[in-house]
Amino acid sequence: MACRHRHFIAAGLAFALGTGGASADDSIHRYRAEHERQILSDFRDFLSLPNVASSTPDMMANAAWIERYIAKRGFTSQIVAEGGAPYVIAERKQPGASQTILIYAHFDGQPAEPRNWSSPPFEPTLRDGPVELAGATINWESLTTINPEWRIFARSAGDDKAPVIALMAALDAMEAAGDVPSVNIKLILDGEEEAGSPTLDNILQKHADKLTADLMLFCDGPMHQSRMRQLVFGVRGTMTVDLTAYGPARPLHSGHYGGWAPNPSEQLMRLLASMKDDDGRIIIPGYLDDVHPPTAAEQQAISTLPNMDTALKDELFLSKTEGGGKRVEEISMGPSIIVKGFEGGGVGKQSRNIIMPSATASVNLRLAPGQTPERVIARLNQFFSDQGFTLYSKPPTPEERAVSSALYVDWRPGGYRAYRSDLGSAEAQKLVSILNRFDGKETLLTPTMGGSLPIYLFEDTFPKMPIIILPIANHDNNQHGRNENLRIQNLWDAIDVYAAVLLEYGKP
Template structure:
């Protein structure tokens, strides 16, 4: 009898699994069409009309699912807000995503229009194009959607909406009040966001915040990240002759701004990549427990080196995760005169280095910028915040113009936070896999205003593939990750918080 019952249980389990799998694939197919529709609306945050068209699309799609939505004006582009009808007895989760995207250069893409999604399958070392009519009920999860913002960050928004659809189809009660805030300027630093969060504080109030942005861990395991680095920038310009001069006539006479800039940049780091500026790493200490957490992330540093084609990494940390716990100092762009086929035999009039500084919670962006400026002054430079006049050029041997960018702060939530534990358990139950828990990720999401103003913990639950080419040509979204994202949202929104 026990054997018969066990066989019946196995057959029933397989039927339920097959039904669930078919239902999920059907929802994935619908999600693909909705992603195509959404991506077709250009979303460059520099284009006001683009943002407005996206807001119209979002309003309709969220309202169709039973959300009450609002367009929230800011000092820049408007935010999008949506909420399910509220019940006082339920805890509230606030989701943050963004619908703007990086600008595109179509000439760099392997498709005519980056806003027209193209379906491709892997073939050898390249990709084979397919018609969307080739997508039948048996969807190949290894195929991908190529297009701007498929992964960063329109795809996750559509996955969220389709998870809501699936919850309703299955009659699943929602144990949470659900709020959603969608940023329209994330790709240009979200400058209006801090003031907007203050202004709309009561509307945004929640028990915890879930950010869905960026890729899952390269191991492709479910991932929860407890923080992200912040960012600020500096633009450094040195000066030579007031106009470019013939290098034969003035090459040993007119100071070369490229060499001046290279010399001062070389004083900022040692040969191991560590910043030498006094006080740059102050306040950061990693105890044994923290190091164990960092080492638990299943990274393979040799594979990272292989991917980057580097023999040895910088030694800011002894392994990849440790390196992310410190503020960085990065030359993101460097230029002087002309290069390549356009190179000219001249002494340039100026040289510029664009610097970005990734921040951790222990580091203050304005303080680090001031440390860099003081270091430059110690190298004998007269520092300005604008281009020098002729009189200033004649009065000082070494001049540098420094222009500062805004500061987006870092955040980090305690790894023992109970809401974090809830998210980890939900993902473990959904995927039957150990969840990768990351203390802080390398990239930046403008979340600090929510934490500072709302006083709530925040967590990043990424859903897209690690090799999605975000911000780059040929951005893509693996169809398997659409299924993953729907399942992740479904699991989180159908699970009850422990008492």
């Protein structure tokens, strides 16, 4: 089994960015090589801080750490909040610079269940490979040399604390070489992105004057599966709905009542299955009507990307894929409906021969350009009703459940629309030229990534500011899951990328 994984990894390395070759800017590489242990030590310290957005004290500790860390690199900053987790807004002015780049990253992470991890999520662990390939643990204290293929395992290692470390290391390397940024630098670091950035709109309304810039870089998300560097020009919107179906008022013995009393788990499974066909395509009436199809330029960009579908299928041990043969990048351009959790009774040793009173599913919706949360809610509510359910916006009473098939539809707040920008913009072409010239390697242009970011709020607040996504994490970083990790070479590459942009973007 491991041989199949090694075949994929070797194929990825053939496309790899920065697998040991020297950077075009030797001074950046030389500084990094001489300070690798310190850079990793800083990253380790940052990752050791618990960072679930719902814990305000933890997030304030993270924000305070960031303030101290970036202050050493000449940033003035403030911690701001609007009733949720904190944000850090910062600026470093460069004498003589006429242009400003605004950089976004987030420092909160998904909740982590320690029992599911191979090592504690807030005790950063160094391994010589992925957990899935039995990567061996490496003692931090005995490091002499560092293999760039090693990985750091911790919550937010890949999503999304690395940009803060890499950006500051790039500035340190530039200073050591006697170089200065060609731009003013502004930062907005989000402490609640994984919770949907619910107060970001208020933050932007109150602090927009501190965030104006000539270009915004969203530093989040995984790189292309080929490991080639990429610029990304869109994200999907996101929404979540929890659906609860109901059966008997109390648990019933499945032998006595099975086939007579409706089983809410089965009712809910039938409803969920009716949303898509056997190939995973959404078949809800009218659901796709608002979707904007990809432009010719976006289709062309997808066709020129390295096709990693076969390698991914091999890596993930998939017997087949969905989508009617479309490649993964094309699927990411459209909407999706994913059942991300289901609870209707125990399994394994926890299973019991009973029909439960209720069953609940949590469903994630990814939105494509043209769709709005309001229209999606209307389409789905109509669909649920057409399937014979009576909808309730709060848990129904026993009396209400006795009248008809009740469905509690709990739309979580914070849903938002997709974002898409122009691949051919002057800013994009300038970034591509800078990066390709810096190290002689190709930069991919990707129309959209499958995940979601609250870019639409920045688009609304700064309609004339170009926004481009610059991801740095390895594609197999276990984002949002157990054993999240960052490949060390990706951190080294990020230092190079940030240094190139800061050194060159403000020049004529």
